[in-house]
Amino acid sequence: MNGLVFQMTPRWRYRALDFLRSCVSSPLNITLTAAVIALALSILPTLVHWLLLDAVWSGTSAKDCVGHDGACWIFLRAHAGQLLYGSYPPGQRWRIVVAAIVGIATAFVAGTSTRRLGFLSIGSMLLVSAIVIGVLTAGGIAGLPFVATSLWGGALLTVVIATWTIVTALPLGLLLALARQSELPIISALAVAFIDTLRGLPLVGLLFLVIVMFPLFVPPGFQTDKLVRALLAFTLFNAANFAEVFRGGLQAVHPSQIDGGYSLGLPKWRVTALIVVPQVISVSIPSLINICISIVKETTIVLILGLFDLVGVLQAGIADPDWLMSPNVRTTAYVFAGLVFWPICFLLSRYGRAIERRQPMTSGVSSAGLIN
Amino acid sequence: MRGGKFGLVLQLIVLLSVVAFVVGIADNVATNLARLGIKTGFWFLSRPAGFDISQTLISYSDDSTYFTVFVVALLNTLLVSLLSITLGTLLGFVVALSRSSSNGLVAATASLYVETFRNIPLLIQLLFWYFAVVQALPAPHASFRLGDVVFLNNRGLFIPSIQFGDSVWLMFGAFAAGLAISAFVAANARRRAAAAGQIATFAQWTLLPPIALPLAVGIFYRENIAWSIPNLQGFNFHGGITILPELLALTIGLSIYSGAFIAEIIRGGILAVSRGQTDAAMSLGLTRWQTSRLIVIPLALRVIVPPLGAYYVVVLKNSSLGTAIAYPDLILVFAGTVLNQTAQPIEVMTITLLTYLALGFVFSLATSAVNRRVRQ
Numbered sequence: 001m002n003g004l005v006f007q008m009t010p011r012w013r014y015r016a017l018d019f020l021r022s023c024v025s026s027p028l029n030i031t032l033t034a035a036v037i038a039l040a041l042s043i044l045p046t047l048v049h050w051l052l053l054d055a056v057w058s059g060t061s062a063k064d065c066v067g068h069d070g071a072c073w074i075f076l077r078a079h080a081g082q083l084l085y086g087s088y089p090p091g092q093r094w095r096i097v098v099a100a101i102v103g104i105a106t107a108f109v110a111g112t113s114t115r116r117l118g119f120l121s122i123g124s125m126l127l128v129s130a131i132v133i134g135v136l137t138a139g140g141i142a143g144l145p146f147v148a149t150s151l152w153g154g155a156l157l158t159v160v161i162a163t164w165t166i167v168t169a170l171p172l173g174l175l176l177a178l179a180r181q182s183e184l185p186i187i188s189a190l191a192v193a194f195i196d197t198l199r200g201l202p203l204v205g206l207l208f209l210v211i212v213m214f215p216l217f218v219p220p221g222f223q224t225d226k227l228v229r230a231l232l233a234f235t236l237f238n239a240a241n242f243a244e245v246f247r248g249g250l251q252a253v254h255p256s257q258i259d260g261g262y263s264l265g266l267p268k269w270r271v272t273a274l275i276v277v278p279q280v281i282s283v284s285i286p287s288l289i290n291i292c293i294s295i296v297k298e299t300t301i302v303l304i305l306g307l308f309d310l311v312g313v314l315q316a317g318i319a320d321p322d323w324l325m326s327p328n329v330r331t332t333a334y335v336f337a338g339l340v341f342w343p344i345c346f347l348l349s350r351y352g353r354a355i356e357r358r359q360p361m362t363s364g365v366s367s368a369g370l371i372n
Numbered sequence: 373m374r375g376g377k378f379g380l381v382l383q384l385i386v387l388l389s390v391v392a393f394v395v396g397i398a399d400n401v402a403t404n405l406a407r408l409g410i411k412t413g414f415w416f417l418s419r420p421a422g423f424d425i426s427q428t429l430i431s432y433s434d435d436s437t438y439f440t441v442f443v444v445a446l447l448n449t450l451l452v453s454l455l456s457i458t459l460g461t462l463l464g465f466v467v468a469l470s471r472s473s474s475n476g477l478v479a480a481t482a483s484l485y486v487e488t489f490r491n492i493p494l495l496i497q498l499l500f501w502y503f504a505v506v507q508a509l510p511a512p513h514a515s516f517r518l519g520d521v522v523f524l525n526n527r528g529l530f531i532p533s534i535q536f537g538d539s540v541w542l543m544f545g546a547f548a549a550g551l552a553i554s555a556f557v558a559a560n561a562r563r564r565a566a567a568a569g570q571i572a573t574f575a576q577w578t579l580l581p582p583i584a585l586p587l588a589v590g591i592f593y594r595e596n597i598a599w600s601i602p603n604l605q606g607f608n609f610h611g612g613i614t615i616l617p618e619l620l621a622l623t624i625g626l627s628i629y630s631g632a633f634i635a636e637i638i639r640g641g642i643l644a645v646s647r648g649q650t651d652a653a654m655s656l657g658l659t660r661w662q663t664s665r666l667i668v669i670p671l672a673l674r675v676i677v678p679p680l681g682a683y684y685v686v687v688l689k690n691s692s693l694g695t696a697i698a699y700p701d702l703i704l705v706f707a708g709t710v711l712n713q714t715a716q717p718i719e720v721m722t723i724t725l726l727t728y729l730a731l732g733f734v735f736s737l738a739t740s741a742v743n744r745r746v747r748q
Contacts, residue, residue: 019476029475036477186383190390200729202689208707209725212717216404217397297493304696311496318503327508334500338492345491 051335065326072332075323082313086153092145096156099136102129103163130167149227153308155340157227161299161309165234166292172235173242174280178272180243181250191243198240203298206233207305230302234295241291249284250276282359289352293345300341311337401718408715416714417442423709425700427616438710445705446727452622452699453688459627460687461680464634471639482635490632495693497629502621502697512608521601521612529615530602546589550582618699622691630687637683641676642668673746681739685732692728702727 023033054070065072076083085093106129110122117125137160140146152160179191198206210233214224253276261271281288303312314333323329405412417439424434429447432440470482489497507526510516515525523530536543558578590597602612615623645668653663695704702724711720 022474022476025474029478032473032475032478036481039481184379184383186387190386197729200685200732201725202692202703202728204692204695204703205707205725205728208703209721212707212711213721216401216717219400220404220407293491297495300493300495301693303495304693311493311499315499330508331500331504334496334504337496338500341493341496342488342491346487349491 062323062325062329065328068326068328070328071335072326072328075317075329075332076336079313079317082317083154083310085156086308086313087151088147088153088156089145089151092139092147095136095139095144099133100159102132102136105129149225152227154313155310157302157307157309157312158299161231161234161302162296164231165238165295165299168231168235169238169242169295170288172239174246174277176239176243177246177250177280178277180247195240195243198237199244201237203233203237203301204304206237207301209233211305226305226307230305230307234298238291238295241294242288245284245287245291246280248287249280252283253279286352286356289348289355293348293352296344296348297341300337310340405718410715412716412718414719416716416719419714421710421713423713425705426698427619427700438714441710442702442706442723445700445702448699448705449688449691449701450731452619452626452694452701453691455623456626456630456691457684457687459623460630460634463627463631464636464638467631467635468638468642471635472642486632486635488632489628490636494625494629494690495696498622498625498693498697501625502618505624506617506621512604515604523602523604523609526617527608527614528617529620530609531613531615532599532601533611533613535598535600536596542589542593543586546585547582550585553581554578618694618697621697622694622699626687626690626694630683630690633683633686634680637679638672638676640679641672641674644675645671670746674743677739677743677746681736681742684739685735688731688735689728 022029024030050070052070054068056065056068056070056072056074059065059074060078062072062075064074081090081093085096088096106125109117110126114122135142135144137152137156138147138149176191176195179187180195182188182191207230210229211226214229214232218224257275257279258271261275266274299309300311302309303315306312308316314337317323318330318333418437420435421438421441422434425432425441425444427448428444429451430440430444432444467482467485470478471486473479473482509524509526512523512525512527515523515530517523521532600611602609602614649667649671650663653667654660658666691701692703694701695708698704707720707724711717714720
């Protein structure tokens, strides 16, 4: 009977009671609790005042923010177009909206009905929508005016860099990892050299290298824009990081699985494609998500190259003499940037941890994931 | 040959394409360099650089050579990396202990810190600390002050420094001698305890010699020692040590960001020590302190050291983001200014990137040395 009563009492109530009890369980804990509460009481009201009560919500120009000791939210409204699209021509911005809808719809269909549709149809659907998105964004054919990448900016550029990097670096990283553990010595040595060199370099250094050296590497007269060069560096750098994760996954595949494949009479490449790779991918997912989080965070580095991603647009906005008048504009810009990136990275990390908990066999592999 | 005939052919094809690729690039580079009239070679390193650097740890003037510039930039990179590694580790240690605290509120606060700072891009945090915090500090005449010796303003952090004069080497010598005495005493005690089948206990006084000996030397030579205290002259402070705003913001930002990751690494190590181990130690009659020192810490260190060492390399690499707030590190000064002035992109980029690879290699050698010791 007791057990039944116990189950009917909501669990959170016990947890809440436990929590409260733990805060006052010893003299030391009482002191610590008092200190934390004192800290919260000194910070929280200031924070609420700055973010909400004293913040400037209406107005159009920098003058409206002068004299208010709170966030200058109207700075963001004044730069909304730039923050979303950069210098993308206003008349063409509908193309980005359509491309975003296509992208989200594709991801939704691919994510919810992977099993039902099968590998081939998912693959061709992704390819078609990638082409559609590319055509919509860059233009130049099908009656759409060409928009140079130097005009791309804001959230558009951030999403382009992050998506491009993940989509290209993942397969390249898998190939590199397979090459690394190949029994062919030359191939394996080349893969090791590539992976270890790139993982030892700071991304900023690699971006400098690509920006400065690429024009020397190509035949005279061959032109590439800055974004393409930056994307090349992002792809290579993260392919090496993904390869390191996949290596951990490859070590987690039990040798008997491969022997099983051979004993069925499958040739080597089919054992790899049908038995090894699927297991490696599913085991590596939590660590792959960690790398994706660092890619999302790394996109901001293009600011150093003078590309105007979300942070670049904010940085240019606060350098505008009009907005320099109010000291709160800078803080507002960085707090906003943090508020944009934080939920994305936080939810991704929660998702990764949930998967890790669901498949216990991944827990050993996740520590192989590069954390940054 | 492993892989059979197919493998051999495949490897040949890959090798030939890599060679063809490299030769093709080398050919393009040669053509382009000839077209631009650039002569390759490292002789430019001995030419005078002729520009100023805001922070120099060794003596530097604008007629120092490009090689000196390289050393200055390298030292700046190392300075901020080592500062951030030290502060980040201390912070991470405290936060990891707080997260494992029995007090739910303390643990929740520590989690809030970790989840907040590691999920916001480092670059945004650095821009925030530099442009929104450090640059918004009051002007020198209205500095925040601690007593009349430490000053914080928008020109940086000003702290007093000690000038030892000629006695500096004697102080170092006394410190080294003190360390040697402590090590000798400790080793002796450990051997005697082991011979008697006991556990050596830690005696606080073994810490005394490395502190007392230099102190004694200092008192003896006190006329040679002088404090230099920053004081306001005109619009800025003179004397003491100046920590420039860029270094200040980069150290704060990098330490807080790294602290969140290091806390997770240390917490992972603490969690990895199973409850059974500590229970067994307690049931053998060891005190709580002995349990921590002899069981928990050694076992946790085995789990902590490899990822922590790897993360220190990440901190080193992350310090290159200081470029965005004009911290004069390897990337900004050497791969930036020197490259633009000398027009020697190949040599400069090679030196810069090889330096990062070499530093990372040194770090990982140190990590494996520590790891070997921890595993004994």
